[in-house]
Amino acid sequence: MATEPQSAGDKRAEAEAACAELAAVLKRAGIVLPSLGVDPVSYGYAVPRPLIELGRCNLETTHRLIAVLDRAAS
Numbered sequence: 259m260a261t262e263p264q265s266a267g268d269k270r271a272e273a274e275a276a277c278a279e280l281a282a283v284l285k286r287a288g289i290v291l292p293s294l295g296v297d298p299v300s301y302g303y304a305v306p307r308p309l310i311e312l313g314r315c316n317l318e319t320t321h322r323l324i325a326v327l328d329r330a331a332s
Contacts, residue, residue, distance in 0.1 A: 266306040273308035
């Protein structure tokens with residue numbers, strides 16, 4: 259059974275939900291990425307391919323993120 263392709267609105271909702279979920283998980287780990295969001299330019303493709311923009315963060319936040327990912331990968 260073939261599945262129907264997602265509409266642009268469905269993809270946008272999925273991307274926004276994933277972004278919010280990532281923000282919540284990072285917050286529980288004590289990490290806030292202030293520029294975290296859905297990249298609006300990525301909606302310009304003929305086939306919707308939304309991208310999550312992680313953005314920039316300071317060195318302290320980078321070290322926290324490295325530590326959390328390192329623990330999770332162990």
